[in-house]
Amino acid sequence: MKNIEKLRNYMRKEKIDAFIIPSNDTHFSEYVADYWKCREWLSGFTGSAATVVVTSRKAALWTDSRYFLQAENELEGSGIELKKMGLKNTETIIEWLHENLTAKAKIGIDEKLFSIAEFDDLQTQLQKFQLIHTADPFVEIWENRPKMPENKAFLLNIKFSGKTTAEKLSEIEKSLGETKNTVYVISALDEIAWLFNIRGSDINYNPTAIAYGVIDFPNLHLYIDTKKISNEDKKNLSENKITLHEYGDFTRFAENIDNKKTVIINPKKTSLYIYNILQKSNLKIKTERNLNGVISSLKAIKNRTEISGFRRAMIADGTALVKLFIWIEENIGKIKITELDVSAKLHEFRAMDKFFVGESFETISAYAEHGAIVHYEPTPETNAEIKKQNFLLLDSGGQYLNGTTDVTRTIHLGIPTAKQKLDYTFVLKGNIALSMAKFPKGTRGTQLDILARQYLCAAGKNYMHGTGHGVGHFLNVHEGTQSIRMNENPVALEYGMITSNEPGVYVAGEYGIRTENLILCKPYKTTDFGEFMQFETITLAPIDTKAINKKLLTNDEIDWLNTYHATVYKKLSPHLRTQEKRWLKKKTAKI
Numbered sequence: 001m002k003n004i005e006k007l008r009n010y011m012r013k014e015k016i017d018a019f020i021i022p023s024n025d026t027h028f029s030e031y032v033a034d035y036w037k038c039r040e041w042l043s044g045f046t047g048s049a050a051t052v053v054v055t056s057r058k059a060a061l062w063t064d065s066r067y068f069l070q071a072e073n074e075l076e077g078s079g080i081e082l083k084k085m086g087l088k089n090t091e092t093i094i095e096w097l098h099e100n101l102t103a104k105a106k107i108g109i110d111e112k113l114f115s116i117a118e119f120d121d122l123q124t125q126l127q128k129f130q131l132i133h134t135a136d137p138f139v140e141i142w143e144n145r146p147k148m149p150e151n152k153a154f155l156l157n158i159k160f161s162g163k164t165t166a167e168k169l170s171e172i173e174k175s176l177g178e179t180k181n182t183v184y185v186i187s188a189l190d191e192i193a194w195l196f197n198i199r200g201s202d203i204n205y206n207p208t209a210i211a212y213g214v215i216d217f218p219n220l221h222l223y224i225d226t227k228k229i230s231n232e233d234k235k236n237l238s239e240n241k242i243t244l245h246e247y248g249d250f251t252r253f254a255e256n257i258d259n260k261k262t263v264i265i266n267p268k269k270t271s272l273y274i275y276n277i278l279q280k281s282n283l284k285i286k287t288e289r290n291l292n293g294v295i296s297s298l299k300a301i302k303n304r305t306e307i308s309g310f311r312r313a314m315i316a317d318g319t320a321l322v323k324l325f326i327w328i329e330e331n332i333g334k335i336k337i338t339e340l341d342v343s344a345k346l347h348e349f350r351a352m353d354k355f356f357v358g359e360s361f362e363t364i365s366a367y368a369e370h371g372a373i374v375h376y377e378p379t380p381e382t383n384a385e386i387k388k389q390n391f392l393l394l395d396s397g398g399q400y401l402n403g404t405t406d407v408t409r410t411i412h413l414g415i416p417t418a419k420q421k422l423d424y425t426f427v428l429k430g431n432i433a434l435s436m437a438k439f440p441k442g443t444r445g446t447q448l449d450i451l452a453r454q455y456l457c458a459a460g461k462n463y464m465h466g467t468g469h470g471v472g473h474f475l476n477v478h479e480g481t482q483s484i485r486m487n488e489n490p491v492a493l494e495y496g497m498i499t500s501n502e503p504g505v506y507v508a509g510e511y512g513i514r515t516e517n518l519i520l521c522k523p524y525k526t527t528d529f530g531e532f533m534q535f536e537t538i539t540l541a542p543i544d545t546k547a548i549n550k551k552l553l554t555n556d557e558i559d560w561l562n563t564y565h566a567t568v569y570k571k572l573s574p575h576l577r578t579q580e581k582r583w584l585k586k587k588t589a590k591i
Helices: 002-014 038-043 065-075 093-100 116-125 165-176 189-196 231-239 247-255 272-280 294-300 304-331 339-350 368-372 418-435 445-458 555-575 578-587
Strands: 018-021 051-055 059-063 081-084 106-110 130-134 182-186 211-216 219-224 242-245 262-265 284-287 356-359 364-367 391-396 398-400 407-412 438-440 468-470 479-484 498-501 504-507 511-514 517-527 530-537
Touching (some): 002 018, 002 051, 018 038, 018 093, 051 093, 059 065, 116 130, 165 182, 165 189, 189 211, 189 294, 211 247, 231 242, 242 247, 247 272, 262 272, 272 284, 294 479, 304 339, 304 398, 304 517, 304 578, 339 356, 339 364, 339 391, 364 368, 368 391, 368 504, 368 511, 391 511, 407 418, 407 511, 418 445, 418 498, 418 511, 418 530, 418 555, 555 578
Parallel strands (some): 018 106, 059 081, 106 130
Antiparallel strands (some): 018 051, 051 059, 182 211, 211 219, 364 391, 391 407, 468 479, 468 498, 517 530
């Protein structure tokens, strides 16, 4: 409550009746550097996705189903009301503001933390109020605020990226069409990382560097803290005709663009702050025809080198998981093993690979009832001991120079009940059904989502998160443009896209189950009826068979699982010791 009162004092001084605080940074990243964790500092909620709204008397936080249980625990006693997004009786932020404010009330937002599209949407829905875009209030009220990140950045070798910046620039030009007298402003950090083949560590889990990118066709400009770049990389950038500028100089650049030029921006990924600067210069501003972004659309389709890298990363990742599961089996009941011990041990095994850089997200090591908290992250306070009694849900991923991984395995450490077997098997059947799908070119992920849910739904069960998200190549583990989920997404699946396949079921207070692999979209066949596509499961890790009710599996599902396990053994065994091979042979035996 103390931090909320600081914000309220600021609001009284500025004559603002309500303030909206999102979770993002000025580049609209999924995860943010500590400097931008204003919502977390204000509320105490540590999940990655939420919005807080504060008035003079009330405060509320909106988050999605991944964080319901976590938010309940972390908001307890804070005076902030939890609003569970997606549930029938949950009012939206807009509805709540209409209920709690009078006409002409002033609602404040930080113009650097709202995209143009978000601001336009707010303006439309809050017409009876005054929407005030201010400077960052946390500069004033957050004492000892962390500094802007200053971590080193580096250029990714073409042996990993597969394409030069010049080649990618050519693809962008082709996608945009006419680019004469055109300036393309890029704010999204993953898009900048992809175009300039640059990586960093300014944000946990996302190997990106805080920067702005500009294409003043045909010239390339990178705005970044230049102290982060080595002299060798500076030389390479210069040789590739990329001009380096200081990050802080981007505002001056935006203020001085030649008004004879057309500026292209993405309204979903460009801040209101930048847009206001560009408007003042009387520039012709165009929005991208593809609102997912030309760069994101190109980036989503992996090239041959990237796909080859993913395959190599999956071997490293699967090898680490095998070593971890053996370690758990050999030590459980002999020594105390906690959720955090599992996370640390997995990191140790992943770090054995020469291309390993770090985790792709905070490891979800969740024993028993903690598995029902979809995005549970163990802390010293919640760190449960793992025993031979229940499920351990392990959702984790690695960042490797040659790829990004995201894999979930749920293993039973005791004797599963009939109910647990039922749930486990329904989740597995959904995963297999999506893995085996054959579908016409042009199919959207929304059209395939029910394949993963069908068996759970038939039993009157469901999960509230999406079934699949795009995955970057040594980039963000969650990326667009494609998805597999109930909500409509107009983006069709295309050859070369890598997407997660992660159905699950969560029983509050008891356990959670999720089985996740990454799947590559590739050609199936072409007939008189057109082109057809399929998925290849590229994740390589044994699926626990202890909790399977085999009677519920069809022959095709059994064949798929046995074939998958044969592939896992074939690919991983050359990287294992003799004892480890024996263990994996047993775990991948035909059922």
